[in-house]
Amino acid sequence: MKRVMFYFSLIVIILLSFKPETLAKEAYKSMDNQECLIFDFNNSDETEDWRILNDGVMGGLSQSQIDYSDSNTAIFKGTVSLENNGGFASTRTIPRPYDLDGYNGILLRVKGDGRIYQLRLRTSDRLDGVSYRYPFATEADTWMKVSIPFHECVPVFRGRILEDVEPIRPEEIQQIGFLISNKQAGEFQLEIDWIKAYTQKQDNFNFP
Incomplete structure (x- = not known):
């Protein structure tokens, strides 16, 4: 007792x-x-991890850059040109392992211009090759949270969907990027507040 x-x-x-x-x-x-912060751009050095790759590699004339703002955000902006068979602009990170094993997707907080952008993920350190894309629409001058499940990212190569490629493996992700294409000619701007990985899916919504 x-x-x-x-x-x-x-x-x-x-x-x-x-x-x-x-x-x-x-x-x-x-x-x-349940979330893993990948980029929040509170340090301007984070933009140095990003590189520009436009249609100039194919003879196009599109231009873009990624800047660090006074509000501690990254701004991907430029002009898409359809001349010389061009039509896309992109930015992506320097290859490195992100150790996202166990996570189910990517969360973005972005402010766009009403255009459609793509998140691009790569599982190799190559300049070219297979990437996994997820398109998302933006509303002009409106902050949005975008939830991107890994299983909905489609494998593509130079714009062509690949049928014989296995789904993306989060633990193998080495590059994260953004791309604008689909003949959306003219000036564009996508502001990025943060990028996270998540284990539990969240609904997309706009910020007031």
């Missing part, structure tokens, strides 16, 4: 040691672990 009372008292002491605020912090920590 004494042993039972001892263990009961021990359990009570342990429970009392967890104050409500402690329990709240533990719950928040658990929720926070």
Whole structure:
């Protein structure tokens, strides 16, 4: 009986040691672990991880750049030209392992110009080759959160959908990028607040 009372008292002491605020912090920590921050651009050095690749490699005349803003965001902007069989502009990260094993997709907070962009993911460090694309529409001058499940990213090569390529493996992702194409000629601008990976899907929505 004494042993039972001892263990009961021990359990009570342990429970009392967890104050409500402690329990709240533990719950928040658990929720926070559902996401992994990849880029938040709070440091201007982060934009140095990104490179530009436009249709000039095919003779096109499109131009683009990625800048760091005073609001701690990255801005991918430029002009898409359809001349000389061109028509696309893109930016992507320097190849490195992102260690996204166990995550189910990518979250973006972006502000666009009403055009359609693509998130591009690559599982190799090559300049060319297979990439996995996911198109998303933007609303002009409106912050949006975009949820991109990995299983909905389609393998493509130079714009052609590949049928005999296996789905993307998150643990093998080495490059993250954005692309604008599909004959959307003219000036464009996509502002990027942050990029995260998630384990539980969230609905897309606009920010006020």
